[in-house]
Amino acid sequence: MALEHAILVSLLEKPGSGYELARRFERSIGHFWTATHQQIYRVLKRMEADGWIEVREVPQQGRPDKKEYSVSAPGLSALGEWLHEPIRPESVRHELAVKIRGAAFDDPHALVGEVERHQRMHRDRLEHYLAGERRDFGRSDADAADDELPDAGRELQHAVLRGGIAYERMMIAWLDDVLVTLRRLGRAR
Amino acid sequence: MALEHAILVSLLEKPGSGYELARRFERSIGHFWTATHQQIYRVLKRMEADGWIEVREVPQQGRPDKKEYSVSAPGLSALGEWLHEPIRPESVRHELAVKIRGAAFDDPHALVGEVERHQRMHRDRLEHYLAGERRDFGRSDADAADDELPDAGRELQHAVLRGGIAYERMMIAWLDDVLVTLRRLGRAR
DNA sequence: TCCTGCTATGCAACTCGTTGCATAAACAAG
DNA sequence: CTTGTTTATGCAACGAGTTGCATAGCAGGA
Numbered sequence: 096m097a098l099e100h101a102i103l104v105s106l107l108e109k110p111g112s113g114y115e116l117a118r119r120f121e122r123s124i125g126h127f128w129t130a131t132h133q134q135i136y137r138v139l140k141r142m143e144a145d146g147w148i149e150v151r152e153v154p155q156q157g158r159p160d161k162k163e164y165s166v167s168a169p170g171l172s173a174l175g176e177w178l179h180e181p182i183r184p185e186s187v188r189h190e191l192a193v194k195i196r197g198a199a200f201d202d203p204h205a206l207v208g209e210v211e212r213h214q215r216m217h218r219d220r221l222e223h224y225l226a227g228e229r230r231d232f233g234r235s236d237a238d239a240a241d242d243e244l245p246d247a248g249r250e251l252q253h254a255v256l257r258g259g260i261a262y263e264r265m266m267i268a269w270l271d272d273v274l275v276t277l278r279r280l281g282r283a284r
Numbered sequence: 285m286a287l288e289h290a291i292l293v294s295l296l297e298k299p300g301s302g303y304e305l306a307r308r309f310e311r312s313i314g315h316f317w318t319a320t321h322q323q324i325y326r327v328l329k330r331m332e333a334d335g336w337i338e339v340r341e342v343p344q345q346g347r348p349d350k351k352e353y354s355v356s357a358p359g360l361s362a363l364g365e366w367l368h369e370p371i372r373p374e375s376v377r378h379e380l381a382v383k384i385r386g387a388a389f390d391d392p393h394a395l396v397g398e399v400e401r402h403q404r405m406h407r408d409r410l411e412h413y414l415a416g417e418r419r420d421f422g423r424s425d426a427d428a429a430d431d432e433l434p435d436a437g438r439e440l441q442h443a444v445l446r447g448g449i450a451y452e453r454m455m456i457a458w459l460d461d462v463l464v465t466l467r468r469l470g471r472a473r
Numbered sequence: 474t475c476c477t478g479c480t481a482t483g484c485a486a487c488t489c490g491t492t493g494c495a496t497a498a499a500c501a502a503g
Numbered sequence: 504c505t506t507g508t509t510t511a512t513g514c515a516a517c518g519a520g521t522t523g524c525a526t527a528g529c530a531g532g533a
Contacts, residue, residue, distance in 0.1 A: 097379050098490095100382060104385050104389070107388075108385070112511070112512090113511080113512070113513095114512075115510095115511095127376060127381035128378065129375040132511090132512080132513090133490085133492085133512095133513080133514090134491085136513065157498095157500075157510095158498075158499060158510050159497070159510060161512090162511090171389065174386055174389065178383055178386055178387060178394065178395065179394065182379050182380060182398065182402070185377060185378075185379060186318040187315065187317065188286070188318070189374075190374060191371060192317075192444045192447065193290045193293055193316065194366075194371070195440050195443060195444055196293050196437075196441055197289065197366075197367055198367060198440060199439075199441075200360065200363065200364075209370060209371065213371070247392055248385075248388035250388075250465055250469060251384050251385050251387060251388045251392065251469070253465075254384060254462050255381045255385055257458065258381065258461075262454060262458075265451060269446065269451075272446060272447075280435075280436050280440075285519070287519085301481070301482090302483095303481050303482075319520085320520075320522090321481090321482080322482095322483080322521080323520065323521085325481095344480090347480050347481075348480060348481045348527070348528055348529085349481080350482090
């Protein structure tokens, strides 16, 4: 299980509450992990019990108090251990690919709308990533001197973001390819 | 839940036993879905109880008998209904991306070996896909006339395979990018 | 002959993830 | 002044997915 470790990385980059973590996992640039708030709260409790993170009650004005979590020394060393373990093959579920192959046994043309919808989502996410890249990495190194994160953190966040950008571009191009195929099959019926 | 539907598509393309399905999900070209054999056997029972698939006991020589499943009419219409539903956003878990961002709080250079290992896996899979493409789609339409699958099935399988190829190429290029970044940070320490 | 590996199926227990629901305080819009 | 939205946390139940184990026939090699 890696949700713990994803939370550790996120809290190291910036301490925050369970709610804030949930929002980061939801609409963060990078978009490389998902988790619901229930999952996050449950795991935060376990991590606190294990001594990986520390809580600080933060009273806020105009909104409910929050519990701000930050990573403790044992948490940091747990992350270090995890980083040295090899990654086990992850389970892959590309529902759209299943539907595309399944369309052969139904009406291929009926899938066009859904594929177009997905392509729009990927275009939107690409725009979002590119905007984030301009905002966070579009300035010179001198301007970045006042950043909270160390240089390595910035560089690696940028590398992961470049991966997201490459992924979205690939998907947009592939879905173009799929649309051409679906439309050709639709006409041929 | 879409495992049922992935199984329906696979059985429509070619009927088979639970064991064969497990192997297809494991090392099939396309590589777009994973499931263990336990999961598959359990779901097959449910699908049979629901009348989506039919069993045929097939005695074999030199190996244990198998139960060959094929899709029934209700199964086909269940697939049709599912195809018309919009896909809900899938949960994304890119463990390698988490590790790359986490490396900023440990030794970035220590991740080089793991990233190289992943790149090798993607290169291998790319080779595997390209070999499958030459084998299954490298011949002319005339040669394909004796294929069991209808044209639409072949075309759409090929489109999904092209997606897999594009994905692997993108990953190989991105991991090159990541390796350059990790090595630069390693030297800078 | 024994051991390993492949085909083929399955149970039981457990963990992970999702869904529905609930609470509560503050603010903005009507 | 009521309704809806955002921030913020949480419980309980359920369903999906994983892991460990078990069985059994047959093939091939040491």
